[in-house]
Amino acid sequence: MPHQDKVIGFIGTGVMGSSMVRRLLAAHYQVIIYNRTKEKAEALINEGAIWGKSPMGVAQQAQVIITMVGYPYDVEEVYFGPHGIIANAHTGSLLVDMTTSTPTLAKKISEEALKYHLQAVDAPVSGGDIGAKNGTLSIMIGGSQEAVAEIQPIFSVLGNNIVYQGEAGSGQHTKMCNQIAIASNMIGVMEAIVYARKAGLDPEKVLESISSGAAGSWSLSNLIPRVLKEDYSPGFFIKHFIKDMGIALEEAEKMDLQLPGLQLAKSMYDQLAEAGEENSGTQALIKYWNNN
Template sequence: MTLDKEKTTIGFIGTGVMGKSMAGHLVKAGYRVKVFNRTKARTDELIRLGAEWKDTVGELAAECGVIITMVGYPQDVEDIYLGEGGIIREAKPGTYLIDMTTSTPSLARRIFAEARAKGLLALDAPVSGGDVGAREARLAIMAGGEEADFKAVLPILNLMGVNIVLQGPAGAGQHTKMCNQIAIASGMIGVCEAMAYAVRAGLNPEVVLKSIAGGAAGSWSLSNLAPRMIAGDFEPGFYVKHMIKDMVIALDSAREMGLMTPGLELAKSLYDKLAAQGANERGTQVLFKLYLEERPLDFRAAR
């Protein structure tokens, strides 16, 4: 089954750093899009493009055949899907629900089961690629759910990403995102240490980056975030606070499986230090500053 664009209305909940760009691609592709966000001002640009504002999650859910969510934390996901006046209570049977938030595998499975009981079709589909991937519609999308549901919404997902894979049943998308975050968390330590080493050795870090980014050390973080580190740009493509949230989910899941993750634990301890110094609203590349500052950083004063 494929969805008819002319007859499909998409609801998009969560128009932050990444969600705004993702929803924008859907509007520009010609879909009717209705939006909700806790801070209405963050939907202004989308409304100018042609999206329609809805006052509540429930109102949006009742009027859309596809509902995409991109919010902050598992508790937010639980509230908007399972709470009173939430998506599962208000959506019409046959509606596709796509949660693109990084959340817990167990919550994804719960939403899938409760959605099915109401005749709704749920997928967990977290993403990777940050603000750049969202703007350029080049996100990696990791899906969990039924194959038929995945195929039905794939044309919509294709408008937001380029590497879109059904990983398995409900929760598999979230488990895959944890693999992604574990690799990023440990890899970010290496990127920061390499760039700090270059600076302390008296090298030009931009020239160093030209040599190492295309070799065996190459990674997305090295190519995309190391230039921001060098330029002193610590604005969020992905927030420190959300990285910590993801690491907590990954650590909890790993413990449940009896898996040791020392690299992840070290990365979490470093990001916790940043958070304690006021860097929750900064981009994850701000970890670089820990390596070059000998005194505690006060990000509250440096905003």
């Protein structure tokens, strides 16, 4: 039976969200969930989660409301308006958006929440489906230190690299740094494998040699093995990565900053999405070379 003191609402039970909910259930939290497609939440309901019927229904029953949805417009939809989280959450509730969204929207949510005597935190994550399942996510946090301290026990169930970055929006800015670093790295690790194959090498042995040296990266160790098995299932969707890169480029433009590596990566992923790969995992970038 759940014995933790806070009831958690969780909106968005996709690839990442479903694994995060399972972690919270295993830690004996009562979790009320909502997803636009109820069928995708049935397994979690069978495992002990409670169906919340709507974002409003979740907000009315929980002290902590976590959102993990797809796009900034999805975040807007669940937080604002008469049926949204902010208007229906109990005074003193904590709102935690773990979607990768815009720093501007994170600040807007925080400011609006304060009007309703709520506290909002932006806490995007990195680590993919593997990190979500294992509770080893990196969590990048923006918001008040008081709110962050209150939610720390919940974060510790979901991640093991939990860093407070500063005021509202800081978590989202940090996630942009993360995505910028990944974008160019993904090109590099894929080119390494393409080169290895062209040179007549065994990619498995090449990976063994380079993954623990200076070329090592999370993408090389976790995604290239999937590539070698021709497994393009999504730990993180290409369509969501394109969204993130778009946000980063928009924010960079506001700061009068050029990011040519990010622009190249986005153009390559855009081509894959146009070819029908938007629902594949980011490791399907290897198909860029297969098609060119």
